[in-house]
Amino acid sequence: MKNQFIKLFSIAIVSAITLTSCENGFEEMNTDPNALTTPSPKSMFTLAEVYMDGQDYSNTRANNIYAAQIVQQFSSIGGAGSVYSYDGGYSGSLFGESYGKGLSQIYQLLSVLPNTAENSNMIQACRIMKVFMFQKLTDTYGEVPYFEAGKGYNGNIFSPKYDTQQAIYNDLLKELDEAGDALDASKPFVGNADLFYQSDVAKWKKMANSLMLRVAMRLSKVDAAKSKLYVEKAFAKGVFTSNAESLVLKHDASPQGVKTNPITSTWVINDLQNGEGSVKFSKTFIDLLKNNNDPRLRIYAKLEATKDNNPANQQGLANDAKEIPGGDIKLFSDPNTSTVLRTDAPTLIMSYAEVQFFLAEAVVKGWNVTGTAQQHYEDGVKAAMEILTIFGDKVPAVTTAEYNAYIATPGIAFDAPNALKQIGTQKWIVLLFNGIEAFSEYRRTGFPVLVPVNAPAGVTNGTIPRRLVYDQSELFTNGANYKEAIQRQGLDLMTTRVWWDK
Template identity: 80%
Template sequence: MKNRYIKIFCIAIVSALTLASCDKGFEEMNKNPNALTDPAVKSMFTLAEIYVDGQDFSNTRGNNIYAAQIVQHFSSPGGAGSKYTYSSEYSAALFGETYGKGLNQIYQLLSVVDNTPENTNMIQALRIMKVFLFQKLTDTYGEVPYFEAGKGYNGNIFSPKYDTQEAIYNDLLKELDEAGTALDAAKPFVGSADLYYQSDVARWKKLANSLMLRVAMRLSKVNPAKAKEFVEKAYSKGVFTSNDDSLVLKHDAGPAGVKTNPITSSWVRNDLNGGESNIKFSKTFIDLLKNTNDPRLRIYAKLEATGDNNPASQQGLPNEAKDFPGGDKKLFSDPNTSTVLRLDAPTLIMSYAEVQFILAEAAVKGWNVGGSAQTYYENGVKAAMNILTIFGDKVPAVTTAEYNTYITTYPFKTAGTEAQKIEQIITQKWILLLFNGFEAFSEYRRTGYPVLVPVNDPTGDTQGTIPRRLIYDQSELITNAANYKEAIQRQGLDLMTTRIWWDK
């Protein structure tokens, strides 16, 4: 398989060419102390792309510690995500970083780019990136500032109102539909400054439509008619057709925190320590792959202390564990530092396999997506196994024979109920979404799959139920108090147990 890699430029160099980016908070995001007469828009565009998947701060705290442990990809004794305990720093990380960096960068760029035919492709791409960021935000917290966000640049709005999730979702779908259509291969783009697809407009169109699938399917229970409408529209407009279309962001091994993978870098540099990490693979994840002889296990996991990636040797840590059974951390499985946890491990932002699983679910529901659930499911499993070649050749890739054995031993349940089929599809998506804890957390809440056993720990803040959201950045009580209070009056108390709009 030919994988499309995306070369990251040094953020330090890029940052020197951009407007100053703030770390967190609306009051910082909406300040515009810089008056550039000749902004380096291509460099700003590059940095916006890098920020779409977040930086070390939100990925370490919000992803690795919270979301990925809530959905039992990983586990840690006393971990906030494993035990459902509230940590203001961890819970607020995604909120502050996304508004302060990712969205800040996009809104700054939009404020200095003229809306002309020469800039139309850049503008449409920014609209698509904005959807990535806002969907993650609203799925994690519920209502968030949306329509007034970024208006400090041209509207002097420094305390933006929160919007209902229904209104946000309606606009996300509109943005993707319009932006995908407006992309024009006959017009200029940004050349090699586009890390995603090197200014290949056709691939950007597929990305817009594939993301539309993700956004639309999130409405499957709260508004199934709209979900069906936009899933079918996205499919008809053209989505990813192979792993070559997958959005893969490549990283370098150094310098640390500049070009390294934002999910893995702090983990490898500070926490792993030859197997001494407190965060390990969850028993839920390891047992599922071991019990099904999943060939991906040797690529995902190893015992860091010995370098042993033999699937038979892998052991996951129960999420309810208060310490390490036997007292030896080194006996529990770590993410493989030869593959998925390399400092330069690429980030899989959105994949062809995910698209196939969404289409499989749509087919189960009887929606018009041009194929059978079984075919889409099998394509998804195969693609999910094959895409792991992006992590290098230090561990043998999954072979065709291994895939055939796996899919024959665990075939799609064509004679099963709708619920059984969807459980099978979402469980495979859960495996695929390793290291994308936020998306896995959203899919778990939407579907209830995979089936997880809740942790009832006395230190928890949810009375033994799996969280339904994260708690807002509490600085909002100071900087945006009236709008924050209005949002929780509509949505419900600012608790981890409060369900958001689409979570039915």
């Protein structure tokens, strides 16, 4: 499998270099790959999967520096996310990279795939991946180019209009509904070119339905009826039922930037600095786990300078800290390089545990999914602990006895009046390294309860941000459509709420 991955990835990289320059923006979507070379659809599909959850550019900036610090999973002294200051390069990174790499790759692939039965499963999988990327984009910024995006290939539209988030969400649900149904195990797929599920159509269907559950639940405050309809539909069709079905992308330890984990490799190679790096676990995150004897702490955290992962010695850095308490940054916890911060650590893109927490919330709301809120909540916590085995065996896995003790802890044990707070807080923990999704869920649910930071460098008057600011190159390359979008949505500020954030 490893040799097959290397072969496929090498072909994909060559295809990508030939077909597109893979820089930021829409321009890269406007080149016809058929005019340049004979495309290799399977290797293009592989590269689309690699790009789907972002590369090191956006993951370092929008994900780790902004979103994960806004929701206080991580912290750094004066960091843009910690103090809510504005940095155009960081803020716009997801916008530029998504259109310039991930979505560009999908649109290129779809442009060269004949709409035949032989290609049907690949086409449906592309539709599902496109939904994943567009939901992340619209959740982060609000209105974005959607219906006209990618039309440069065959529509000569080089300045795509921005669409309302409501219209985008309606289409995301339609796409998942249709694409999931159209997947067919009797038709060809791509074999091992599928890095997610090795062309297991049943698992792809569950991925589509689980993503539908996530998309639908995001509407719970703004359109409860539609949210309920699609949550129930996703559940009825069949969502993840075990950790074995979670969406995971595996990586290798080298070469950097080709097969390494884009979230962790830059951190380890450039920023960790033997424990002297500026980004640390937040005090909010460490204290929550430490105060509840959470057995995941030894797996998540380590003092890199001393290689100490003893939970009792872990210490988080407050997001409002103006200087290093005690003067020694090495005394504050880093992500564990033996587990979650390995350069070959797998990316946990969407987990069975998240699905269980969504279902627990649905039961609390009285929606038609089977099981009790308590059972889904407890199964979610257990799954969140058990899936950490994907990060290797250098640190002991959470035992059944540890889980049983944890789930009985006051404040952790299911408490119906506080169920939504408990569900949201546990989801925040499992979304570690998935800061963009944690940021979206925090805005939707209000959990976990966070204390805002009011710093002189901040641009939000001490309120927790509600979105990121667009890539400012749009002012010059797509100015009229950008201005029309902010007239509808509101000023291009971190405090402007997106449509579903009521």
